[in-house]
Amino acid sequence: MTNRSSGNRRGAALLLSATLAAPLLTGCGGSGAAPVVVRASAPATLTPVDPAQVTAVSSATSAFGLDLLHALAGTPDGASRNLVLSPSGLAAALAMVLPGARGATADELAKALHTGLTPQQYALAAGALDRRIPPTDGLTLRQADDLWAQQGFPLAQAYLATLAAAFDTGVHTTDFKKDPDGSRRKVNQAVEKATDGRIKDLFNEKQITKDTRLALTDALYLKAKWASPFKHAHTSDQPFHRLDGSTPAVSTMRQNSTFRYAEGSGGILGEPWQAVELPYADGGLAMDLIVPAQGGFAAFSKALDQAQLDRILGGLGDRQIDLTLPKFHFDTSNDLVPALHVLGVHAAFDNRADFTGLLGPGTSERLKVSAVVQKATIQVDEDGTVAAAGSGVVMVPAAGAPTKAVQLRIDRPFLFLIRDTTSGRSVFLGQVTDPQAR
Template identity: 70%
Template sequence: MDPGQVAAVAAGTSAFGLDLLHALTATPDGAGRNVVVSPAGLASVLGMLLPGARGATAEELAKALHTGLDPRQYALAVGAPDGGSRAGGDQVVLRRSDDLWTQQGLAVAPEYLDTLAAAFDTGVRPVDFAKDPAGARRSINAAVEKATEGRIKELFGPRQITADTRLALTDALYLKAAWASGFKPANTSERPFHRLDGSTPSVSTMSRTGALRYAEGSGGIVGEPWQAVELPYAGGGLAMDLIVPAQGGYTAFSKGLDQAQLDRILGGLDERSVDLTLPRFHFDTANDLVPALRSLGVKAAFDAPDFTGITGITAKEPLGLGAVVQKATVEVNEDGTVAAAGSGAGVAAMAAPAAPESVQLHIDRPFLFLIRDTADGRPLFLGQVTDPQAS
């Protein structure tokens, strides 16, 4: 893979992640809850789907993913980083696995399978959605649970895999990483934490002082003051970045944060001596991502889908995107971080389009008219008729 394409896809995935986070926190209920998403996980699932999409379906998916690459090149780039896994002894473990689950006997286009094999090292795992959707769902969920060390259970719910499902695409991501320099448990204490609603509970808070990459600023696109710090994991290849708006400024800052601003914040990190406190946290998030994707402009995949690149244009059943789900978990403590995510998309057989009903048009009222060049669309004449008898 061209390193430039891999870097471009990484930046696009980051922008996609910000879009996703904004969509999930756009409501008052969403804005006030903890949220963790895996942009890389969902980008992988949609990256597996994209080579099979055509027309507006492909265009909308590509736009949401912030990519202008050919679908095959995008798949190769999104599947390229770390080869799906990274290990550093007991210090850092990063594993990713991608699977394509298909209805037994479904004919899948060889070109589509070749792309998935080259990009994601993914073969076909046949199940019988039509006759045993519950059994198929159990198999898929069990594979994701195993790949995430038991952290992600029941990725797909009972109504998300049905007898109409023909394919399911899944990504499982698991990370266990120790800090390069950990927090001493003896320094952990109860400290106040200021919630958005104004309440101030005491929470278990870690503490350390030392050299870390740090930045601060205000103004710019977001306009709110902020501080940022980077906590590296062992081995130097991974890090956690924390961005902290000033008290009272979180809502405005988070809504205004875009990829350009994020790039400026991370680009400004420089080594400083930092007296840092950080609450311990551990929570899970489960999201039905269909509404979020729709808000990002992915509509044709659900409403007027064209996935003929998966099964070919002569397939008996048209396919459409159904469920898109993600479950994620993150735990941060004195030793480091354990995080996992399962992402999935179900592709179902769509009902054949109904024959159009006959219509009636009696022009018995004022009307507009247009005379145009159909080759280039130029309007030659445009007018209205309010009285046919008038001269």
């Protein structure tokens, strides 16, 4: 497992498998033994990533996240439920898949990810984004990417080298064929550990089987303090207007302070809206809250795209805000295969799949993706935010402020995103329709 919270890339140049001459994985004696991590050799000095490509992938990841949110909210129960997802987490997992894809399989994945970069360029830029924010006293942001392979399954040296250069990671070997349940527990435990225990059982027993050849995971953990914390004494029960018209009393925070704020009405989005940005203590991350007018949430959310989101965020300016915000804490678990189908990814999941770019010599076995899952959790209270996400891919054989305060009562469904305020990349994204729902 690779922990990139410190932003230090030195480990990627000091690779463990200097004796690995061929692109064939040599693994542990069985799934009961400790997994062996295999890495490809890499240059002593890594090639710098083009800043323009990092910016492009940041923007692409945010657009990808909105597409996923729309796809999930478009399901029969999706529009009315709380949702949290990690665009950057799933994008990183797919960035490990993309360099092995060829033909239509690669084209569909790249289109869904909104990128015109080569797979190697995309992976390198995604890895650079993951390392961008170092930890501080007020912020912990960890992201770990891993690939688990069937013992003895051959992977191409060039593919291993891309993983090493982009994510400073190797390949854990295990025996899915002999002990799929034991292997599944190891993968899940690694994700659970990387997310400080917040994401448990990422894969279920139907997703990791004796037919599994590869399992790719991204684990993301965030703990951040508000730059301007809410005072616990100011928290009280206030009504929240659910989509069904009910108004339960929910635990609601309040403070009057200067925040970046914007509002608008009409235009493409139709419904009036208000938006506010709450910075975290380190200054590099912030939570943006976008609140459509009462009764307008569904239409607004459906119409929101990346260009309109950019305009909203670009219009934020300092204002004195009398703000109320409900506390919320909930989990989301999503099978993302249907959502990716909506985004045009099809070939990767059937016998047309072409992942020959990751296969080493000595195998005639073709692979396809059998599962794409993500579990995420978020907790927002007076002190700040704790959030985590686990993303997984399984591969199997194929066939100037005014003095008067603006009032912003967040007492109705709203959208939120946690973003890197420098690059703009969405780290977490979601909607809150019921703060009491878990």
